[in-house]
Amino acid sequence: MIPQLDPAIGAKVTRMPGVNVTVTDRCAGCGTCAAGVCFVDAIHLVDGRAVIGDACRGCGRCVEVCPNEAIELAIVKGEPLSNTIARLSSLVDVS
Numbered sequence: 001m002i003p004q005l006d007p008a009i010g011a012k013v014t015r016m017p018g019v020n021v022t023v024t025d026r027c028a029g030c031g032t033c034a035a036g037v038c039f040v041d042a043i044h045l046v047d048g049r050a051v052i053g054d055a056c057r058g059c060g061r062c063v064e065v066c067p068n069e070a071i072e073l074a075i076v077k078g079e080p081l082s083n084t085i086a087r088l089s090s091l092v093d094v095s
């Protein structure tokens with residue numbers, strides 16, 4: 001989980017391709033995840049259930065705070081790691 005970020009810095013963070021964050025039926029609407037946890041304010045309660053918006057950066061912070069383990073972060077097989085390596089390779093030696 002990445003640390004809490006200043007909103008100006010958070011706006012520069014992009015979601016890693018292939019990362020999906022979803023709310024499952026285990027959500028009890030407690031509001032923990034929507035109480036200042038998300039650094040881009042992407043998760044809110046709607047009709048008693050958490051809803052994640054397009055601004056989500058896939059950081060996993062909300063996943064970790066949910067007492068019901070109701071939020072799932074999934075990585076599409078094979079895609080993110082190769083994309084990340086390709087992106088970082090132009091900046092640092094990843095060999």
Ligand code: SF4
Pocket residue numbers: 023026027028029030031032033034049050065066067068069070071
């Ligand atoms: S913390 Fe978990 S149970 Fe509570 S509103 Fe968020 S997703 Fe639902």
Ligand code: SF4
Pocket residue numbers: 021037038039040041042043052053055056057058059060061062063
């Ligand atoms: S994973 Fe959760 S906390 Fe992180 S950006 Fe997405 S909605 Fe916000």
